[in-house]
Amino acid sequence: MSEVPGTLEGLSPARRLLLRRLLQEKAGGRPGAAAPEIRRRAADGPLPLSFAQRRLWLLYRMDPGSPAYDVPTFHRLHGELDAGAMVRAVDGLVRRHESLRTVFPERGGEPVQVVLPPTRFPVPVVDLRGLAGPHRESTLRALLLAEGLRPFDLERGPVARASLVLLAPGDTALLVNSHHVVSDEWSVGVMMREVAALYGAFARGEEPRLPEPEIQFGDYALWQREMAAGGALEAQLAFWRERLAGAPPVLELPLDRPRAAVPGDAGHIVGFALPPETARAVRELARAEGATLFMALLAAWQALLARWSGADDVVVGTPVAGRQRRETEGLVGYLANTLVVRADLSDDPTPRRLLARVREAVLEAHAHQDVPFERLVEELARDRSPAHSPLFQVMFSLETFQAQAPVMGDVGATMLSVGGGVPKFDLTLIMTDRGEEVRGRLSARAGLFDLDTLERLRGRWWALLAGMAAEPDRPLSAIPLLDAAERRTLLAEWSATGSADPAPRCLHERFGEQAARRPHAPALRFRGETTSYAELDRRSASLAVRLAALGVGPDARVGVCLERSPALVAALLAVLRAGGAYVALDPRHPDDRLAWMLADSGARVLVTEPGLAGRFAGFAGETVVYDTPHPPAPSPTRGEGEHDNGAGRETLSQDWERVASPSEPGEGAPEDASSESRTVSHSRTPALAVPRPPRLRHLHLRLHRHPQGDGGAAPGGAGLLSGGGLRALGRGGGDAPALVRVVGRADA
Numbered sequence: 001m002s003e004v005p006g007t008l009e010g011l012s013p014a015r016r017l018l019l020r021r022l023l024q025e026k027a028g029g030r031p032g033a034a035a036p037e038i039r040r041r042a043a044d045g046p047l048p049l050s051f052a053q054r055r056l057w058l059l060y061r062m063d064p065g066s067p068a069y070d071v072p073t074f075h076r077l078h079g080e081l082d083a084g085a086m087v088r089a090v091d092g093l094v095r096r097h098e099s100l101r102t103v104f105p106e107r108g109g110e111p112v113q114v115v116l117p118p119t120r121f122p123v124p125v126v127d128l129r130g131l132a133g134p135h136r137e138s139t140l141r142a143l144l145l146a147e148g149l150r151p152f153d154l155e156r157g158p159v160a161r162a163s164l165v166l167l168a169p170g171d172t173a174l175l176v177n178s179h180h181v182v183s184d185e186w187s188v189g190v191m192m193r194e195v196a197a198l199y200g201a202f203a204r205g206e207e208p209r210l211p212e213p214e215i216q217f218g219d220y221a222l223w224q225r226e227m228a229a230g231g232a233l234e235a236q237l238a239f240w241r242e243r244l245a246g247a248p249p250v251l252e253l254p255l256d257r258p259r260a261a262v263p264g265d266a267g268h269i270v271g272f273a274l275p276p277e278t279a280r281a282v283r284e285l286a287r288a289e290g291a292t293l294f295m296a297l298l299a300a301w302q303a304l305l306a307r308w309s310g311a312d313d314v315v316v317g318t319p320v321a322g323r324q325r326r327e328t329e330g331l332v333g334y335l336a337n338t339l340v341v342r343a344d345l346s347d348d349p350t351p352r353r354l355l356a357r358v359r360e361a362v363l364e365a366h367a368h369q370d371v372p373f374e375r376l377v378e379e380l381a382r383d384r385s386p387a388h389s390p391l392f393q394v395m396f397s398l399e400t401f402q403a404q405a406p407v408m409g410d411v412g413a414t415m416l417s418v419g420g421g422v423p424k425f426d427l428t429l430i431m432t433d434r435g436e437e438v439r440g441r442l443s444a445r446a447g448l449f450d451l452d453t454l455e456r457l458r459g460r461w462w463a464l465l466a467g468m469a470a471e472p473d474r475p476l477s478a479i480p481l482l483d484a485a486e487r488r489t490l491l492a493e494w495s496a497t498g499s500a501d502p503a504p505r506c507l508h509e510r511f512g513e514q515a516a517r518r519p520h521a522p523a524l525r526f527r528g529e530t531t532s533y534a535e536l537d538r539r540s541a542s543l544a545v546r547l548a549a550l551g552v553g554p555d556a557r558v559g560v561c562l563e564r565s566p567a568l569v570a571a572l573l574a575v576l577r578a579g580g581a582y583v584a585l586d587p588r589h590p591d592d593r594l595a596w597m598l599a600d601s602g603a604r605v606l607v608t609e610p611g612l613a614g615r616f617a618g619f620a621g622e623t624v625v626y627d628t629p630h631p632p633a634p635s636p637t638r639g640e641g642e643h644d645n646g647a648g649r650e651t652l653s654q655d656w657e658r659v660a661s662p663s664e665p666g667e668g669a670p671e672d673a674s675s676e677s678r679t680v681s682h683s684r685t686p687a688l689a690v691p692r693p694p695r696l697r698h699l700h701l702r703l704h705r706h707p708q709g710d711g712g713a714a715p716g717g718a719g720l721l722s723g724g725g726l727r728a729l730g731r732g733g734g735d736a737p738a739l740v741r742v743v744g745r746a747d748a
Contacts, residue, residue: 046112050221051372068422069180079411089198097332099182099217184336196406217333236368266446267423279438281469299358302343312346317392338373339365351468393426508576543574559603561585
């Protein structure tokens with residue numbers, strides 16, 4: 001069960017109590033100071049909620065329709081089932097446990113729990129025996145999914161549901177669902193064992209002989225509140241205050257998208273099995289260091305989170321059953337607790353050293369597990385946010401696989417799984433120890449992580465586990481996270497930057513090649529309008545002819561002052577096609593700065609737009625007001641409306657085509673502050689010449705900075721030179737929120 005980390009709680013109650021006393025003594029506690037016995041309450045009436053129940057009630061009030069805290073349990077029953085006996089068995093279970101017939105109204109501004117008197121518990125029977133096989137199975141799956149996503153009404157009840165689905169002779173499904181506020185995974189085991197015993201007795205025509213529960217959950221809730229009010233938890237609270245002092249409130253993982261104000265219910269899940277040799281090696285490492293498999297896996301998980309996030313202080317949550325006392329063994333209710341395990345990796349420890357630290361942290365946490373997690377939140381998480389869980393955002397647990405399913409007389413049962421449910425944390429890793437096999441389920445919020453991110457993380461988890469077990473004395477930072485296949489992809493295939501074409505080409509020539517290959521492909525998107533490669537090629541060629549007529553050629557510099565738009569990209573390409581070098585002028589700069597840049601660069605021609613032309617009244621050179629694209633002038637060999645896509649190319653020497661970059665005022669003008677277009681072409685874009693992986697084939701680059709801010713390197717960067725698309729953002733569109741909005745759009 002996921003609330004039993006490792007083997008610490010796989011012990012008998014007596015041995016677990018002895019271990020707990022030893023841990024308390026080691027931690028400086030008083031093993032002889034046992035907590036008072038949990039007794040039956042003297043009177044009925046409204047009861048307070050336990051700390052854990054109150055937190056779930058608050059979450060319920062924030063989002064009453066969420067199924068995040070449903071605890072669905074589905075079993076397929078094999079054998080001739082007595083449906084009437086099963087209905088009586090479920091009804092008997094609800095009669096035995098008050099928690100399953102409790103409601104949670106609000107009285108005086110505070111929630112209370114009210115136990116309803118026993119009544120006949122409804123167990124609907126759904127008959128699918130008339131459906132064909134495939135249709136029957138798909139209908140069953142739809143029923144399971146619908147039940148798992150069906151919310152509960154905690155104020156009016158019921159807080160538990162059950163139904164039977166008849167599939168075929170000897171084939172039945174039992175669907176049981178309850179809200180987490182009245183049950184946990186341990187409770188599921190208690191319920192299924194009791195249903196099996198009750199069904200067996202009813203099917204044989206006998207009266208059940210199950211002993212009455214020693215206590216009910218309301219008794220436990222009263223006891224817990226009395227313990228907290230009496231100061232019995234103060235010593236343990238002091239430990240947690242010291243242990244978590246200065247811990248980071250959020251583990252900053254590299255998210256695929258920004259965190260929403262309120263997390264959604266969608267999630268991804270990736271299942272896997274550890275390679276057998278890795279599982280054996282990890283077990284051997286744990287055994288050699290006096291640790292459990294749980295501790296070794298947790299240490300590796302925290303090491304991976306540190307490597308992935310760049311943090312050296314990693315806090316992870318792990319669930320425990322919370323059943324330390326004998327009276328709670330057979331109780332149905334929400335007793336599960338969550339421990340917080342903090343790992344320090346600031347000194348780049350070896351796996352052996354980290355495992356020792358995690359071992360100590362786990363043992364100390366277990367020695368102080370009487371403090372409900374909710375009390376820790378109240379005490380330590382002063383500034384809370386609905387965007388993420390308090391104290392930790394990543395969960396880890398190790399389940400011990402229970403091979404023995406409940407047997408109900410002559411009827412056997414196997415558990416049905418329908419998916420990973422609603423994610424409660426940013427990232428959760430649940431491992432299952434099956435003896436010879438160790439399996440895992442990695443799940444995450446879909447609003448934060450993509451599915452392929454989880455798949456990559458799974459591969460790094462395998463690689464790190466294998467490396468830690470193989471080289472336990474090597475610093476963690478030196479253990480590779482990539483397997484052989486991924487290493488080859490990243491370091492060889494994707495990094496093959498050599499150009500297959502030995503002939504150097506200029507920027508505008510490379511753009512022209514793309515325009516010829518894909519004339520109708522989108523080259524630019526701006527304010528809802530799309531400009532194709534062919535249209536951008538025509539616009540730049542038209543302006544290039546005008547510039548050439550003004551004497552622009554090799555070594556001529558042209559000032560370009562335009563707002564971010566398709567016209568800006570066309571103008572930059574046009575200058576290069578005419579054979580000149582452009583001087584990128586940002587319209588946001590003051591007039592005197594722009595005038596200085598024009599004078600310092602020696603530009604003889606200026607390309608600007610109508611709204612900016614007045615700022616250059618003192619410019620002595622030629623000014624081209626570039627508004628709408630102009631067709632090139634007709635020539636004896638070219639008709640009206642036709643143009644030469646290679647305008648200016650025949651006069652251009654690759655040694656002279658340059659992009660000018662004026663120096664800053666006061667720095668002094670360098671002898672040559674320009675860069676050759678040929679050099680830019682080959683140095684800025686070689687990686688895009690290799691085959692791109694599938695996800696990058698539709699990459700769109702965004703022009704969110706003015707070319708002046710990038711050294712004027714390339715009109716549109718590498719995107720237009722490799723067949724990609726460019727989204728131009730208008731003035732003010734380069735701030736982070738605007739970029740996030742654009743990047744997040746489906747058509748971006």
